[in-house]
Amino acid sequence: MKYLITGGAGFIGSHLAQALVARGHEVTILDNLYKGTRSYHTPLFQKVPFIEASVLDVDVIDALIEQHDGVFHLAAILGVKSTMDRSVELVETNLDGTRNILRSALCHNKKVVFASTSEVYGKATPPFTEDGDRLYGNTSKLRWCYAVSKTLEETLCLGYGLQGLRTTVVRYFNIYGPRAKEGPYAGVIPRFISAALKNEDMLVYGDGTQTRCFTYVDDAVEATILAMEEKVNGEIVNIGSEAEMSINSLAAVIRHLTRSSSSIVHVPFEQVYPVGFEEIPNRRPCTKKLATLLQFQPQISFEKGLEETIKWFKEEQQDA
């Protein structure tokens, strides 16, 4: 089969591209390199066509979708810091980009797997089930703009589904692994590993008792590929692990595994996000649907996943 991956130069998209190529599929990557970088992917880009363009470019998107059997739509602006610093750009890019992809896929009768997020559950009570209610804070808290935009994008998927579009929505829960981005817009695992390897302070935002369920990228990719199967249609599926860990424990485990002398330092949220922040205390998926509909459960233990991730970060630092 021939697949288009939007956001394919990003963290999850690049792993997805590799996995599809390894299975003998043809892949085209579309990414405007807003966050993805060429350097991580030189070997991949030698194997697959790379189109440097935006999902906002309707003509490019439409021509590409027509030539492919299906679309994995991962391109997005994301991350808690982006919701604060770039809320307008985030909402407009994510919403308009997804609308462009869905309209074109409907027109050319191609299936779309849409990458959504556990953020859509907001402050609901875990475990989060796909058909459960969701709860968001006030719109003045900018952090909710990502959840709200992904919610609307899911609505577009389901709405276009009623018009005949074949689509599956996957809700990722804190994916980590090699190539997860470092820097101010990074997730917690890359931030901690990067600091630990440099023996710098590992900054825990808030009191660190908040919990997350981390999912290794290979597991997320495997489930994403299953979501493209024709028998799965018009569904929303959580992709994650039910194993919950506090951010304090995560910091301690990473410090131990990296043999780091870093201090674990707590920083108040107000200091990190001066306006509009609200923390989600616990986030845990119900994975029944993942097991029954996609017949998949995560295979990689947290220890193994962290070791692979740390190994990659070490190699990156050596090459730098």
Ligand SMILES: NC(=O)c1ccc[n+]([C@@H]2O[C@H](COP(=O)([O-])OP(=O)(O)OC[C@H]3O[C@@H](n4cnc5c(N)ncnc54)[C@H](O)[C@@H]3O)[C@@H](O)[C@H]2O)c1
């Ligand atoms: N990583 C996670 O834990 C996680 C959790 C929940 C949901 N998701 C979703 O999964 C998808 C992939 O996330 P990721 O972690 O790989 O993020 P990422 O930032 O590494 O990848 C996103 C890619 O989209 C590209 N992009 C941004 N705007 C674009 C545009 N206008 N046109 C084309 N490309 C554009 C970026 O350059 C980047 O390469 C996203 O849709 C994200 O919302 C990720």
